[in-house]
Amino acid sequence: MSAVLEKLLATTGTTPKELEREPLVLNQRSLGWISDRIAGVCENALPKWWWPAFLISFTVMSMMFICIAYLISTGVGVWGLNNPVGWAWDITNFVFWIGIGHAGTLISAVLFLLRQKWRTSINRSAEAMTLFAVACAGIFPMIHVGRIWLAWWLFPLPNANSIWPQFRSPLLWDVFAVSTYGTVSLLFWYTGLVPDLATMRDRAKTKIRKFLYGLGALGWTGSNRHWSNYEKAYLLLAGLSTPLVLSVHSIVSFDFAVSQVPGWHTTIFPPYFVAGAIFSGFGMVLTLMIPLRTLCKLEEIITVRHVELMGKVILATGSIVGYAYGMEFFIAWYGGNPYELAAFKNRAFGPYWWSYWIMVTCNVVTPHLFWFKKIRENMVIVFIISIFVNIGMWFERFVIIVTSLHRDYLPSSWGYFSPTWVDICTFIGSFGLFCTLFLLFIRFLPAIAISEVKGVTPQADPHHKLGGAKGGAHH
Amino acid sequence: MNANVSIQSYGLVAEFDTPGDAMRAASSIRDAGFRKWDVHTPFPVHGLDAAMGIKNSPVGWFTFFGGCTGYTTGMLMIWFMNGFDYKIVVGGKPLFSPFYAFPVCYELTILFAAFATLIGMCFLNRLPRLYHPLLKNRRFAAVTHDKFFVVIETADPKYSPVETRKLLETAGSRHIELIEE
Incomplete structure (x- = not known):
């Protein structure tokens, strides 16, 4: 008992009633209910919406692969690229998708280190989202190199010319950042999956399911001697993923910031890109979670409170993004560089003014609706705002890349970029790939971390009366 | 010790319903000086490492x-x-x-x-492990669901078929089973 409570007891003869924490799983569900409900998503008969959703996603994904085949067989001329706009939708899509991934790592690693227990309901699917977003992101730099069969020159592998990659280029740093990010996210995700694959193995009704889930579970028995090493490993992976996630988008921003192009060459880029990435990622997490919790009947585990808290993260990161937009303009003026100022004036009022103001509307104005609790708790409005965030963040990257490039140093080489149907279909197709992978994930793997959700319930706490504590008091 | 038992059997498995019960059992087994024993749980139980006397993981x-x-x-x-x-x-x-x-x-x-x-x-953790005697047991499958198991191996020098069973009964387990290797 704390000193304050002892004093209270001595003076008034009573102590105030202990306030119970708001439960993370609603309706005081049992431990068994949690595994039944979550594993049930993979075990029960397919819900009616799954096949239509999968077929649509699969068709859209196929469209992307057809576009890529056309691109490779014909050349990058099938895109709308020109001189001076040598980077457009390809790199916009790359930065967009890689940014989306950042929320998954933030939820799984940073919120874990900060002991935010509410993360347990959403971390698994957010990490899956990260992996699939990185998969989508990885496609674009690969196919934009023109001669795609030489893309392996990006990696430090011996080739016939005996030339090695040139490590002074931030583009090469990016290769390492993104491939490390994908790999470490996969390891972290898999580590988290091991105990849940054991749950799936122990529930499996057919031999083949038992074998396959058992293979993934590595022979997990829930031994506490194992949990001890496991928890330490998980903590360390979270500790490694945190500097990783901050570095990945910083290095992505170096692709631009280390160059000399006005509009790109700014020191604010790394933190601004990281905040934007988390902002866009939480937008995508909400876009996925709100239908998921309803369609898979997981409302008691992914509660309104979870959605509300994510709304707050969007508000915070959205405010940082808004601040960064303002600061960029301030520095463009205060820095006294006429080319920089011209680039920014052109960004807001030049030929691409419409994309700049779409970006400002979606990223600066809409997140501030989340100041209101009523809005954060309204699933339909939150879903709509999350779509706005996704649109806004795509336009942010488009604005940064294309408006900075289309007016080069020589007015004679100024140009304008318009996408072709191949640009558009490839981008839309990447959503097909993303949704296909996500639908397969929720069908075959537990979409919520079963063991972690159990761990944050009161009946999992040996010092709580529901967890079997004698006398029913905390100590 | 009965030689036949130690060859054929893996250990005594005691089932508990709550993490609190398993943790109290763990403390008493730790204090009795057992070496080859473990607690199996569906999720990491806070404080169980101390109750079992496990040192910080390397x-x-x-x-x-x-x-x-x-x-x-x-x-x-x-x-x-x-x-x-x-x-x-x-x-x-x-x-x-x-x-x-x-x-x-x-x-x-x-x-x-x-x-x-x-x-x-x-x-x-000596993983991956393709075979484990505990995973053959039908009741033990609830370890990834909602039950808590304390396992004392027959290979433990302190193991005795009668005394050890009694210790687990005193700890409050309502289901104790001898598992084969």
Whole structure:
């Protein structure tokens, strides 16, 4: 008992009633209910919406692969690229998708280190989202190199010319950042999956399911001697993923910031890109979670409170993004560089003014609706705002890349970029790939971390009366 | 000790309904001086390491040496490729400098450390394991669901078929079973 409570007891003869924490799983569900409900998503008969959703996603994904085949067989001329706009939708899509991934790592690693227990309901699917977003992101730099069969020159592998990659280029740093990010996210995700694959193995009704889930579970028995090493490993992976996630988008921003192009060459880029990435990622997490919790009947585990808290993260990161937009303009003026100022004036009022103001509307104005609790708790409005965030963040990257490039140093080489149907279909197709992978994930793997959700319930706490504590008091 | 029992059986398994019960049982087994025993739970139970007398996990050493290896590998690789094996002058910059090499080495530090962490955890836990006597037991399958099991191996020097069973009964288990190897 704390000193304050002892004093209270001595003076008034009573102590105030202990306030119970708001439960993370609603309706005081049992431990068994949690595994039944979550594993049930993979075990029960397919819900009616799954096949239509999968077929649509699969068709859209196929469209992307057809576009890529056309691109490779014909050349990058099938895109709308020109001189001076040598980077457009390809790199916009790359930065967009890689940014989306950042929320998954933030939820799984940073919120874990900060002991935010509410993360347990959403971390698994957010990490899956990260992996699939990185998969989508990885496609674009690969196919934009023109001669795609030489893309392996990006990696430090011996080739016939005996030339090695040139490590002074931030583009090469990016290769390492993104491939490390994908790999470490996969390891972290898999580590988290091991105990849940054991749950799936122990529930499996057919031999083949038992074998396959058992293979993934590595022979997990829930031994506490194992949990001890496991928890330490998980903590360390979270500790490694945190500097990783901050570095990945910083290095992505170096692709631009280390160059000399006005509009790109700014020191604010790394933190601004990281905040934007988390902002866009939480937008995508909400876009996925709100239908998921309803369609898979997981409302008691992914509660309104979870959605509300994510709304707050969007508000915070959205405010940082808004601040960064303002600061960029301030520095463009205060820095006294006429080319920089011209680039920014052109960004807001030049030929691409419409994309700049779409970006400002979606990223600066809409997140501030989340100041209101009523809005954060309204699933339909939150879903709509999350779509706005996704649109806004795509336009942010488009604005940064294309408006900075289309007016080069020589007015004679100024140009304008318009996408072709191949640009558009490839981008839309990447959503097909993303949704296909996500639908397969929720069908075959537990979409919520079963063991972690159990761990944050009161009946999992040996010092709580529901967890079997004698006398029913905390100590 | 009965020689026949120790050859054929793996250990005594006691089932508990709550983490609190399993933890109290664990404290009493720790105090009785057993060595080859374990508590199996559906999720990591807070405080159980202390109740069992498990020391801090050494996984961090794997992470540390993995990270050091990654950083050194990065620096050596970049020096070898750009500063030694095929020298290309770019923008008048030095052929090798730890500053431009840093971002890549930073990523490799994390990459190698993450692999070392996972591999180290598997090594310390002796995983993957294709066969385990406990996983044959139908009742034990609830360990990944909602039950808590205390297992004392027959190989433990302190194990005795009668006394050990009595100890687990006193700890409050309502279902105790001898599991075969």
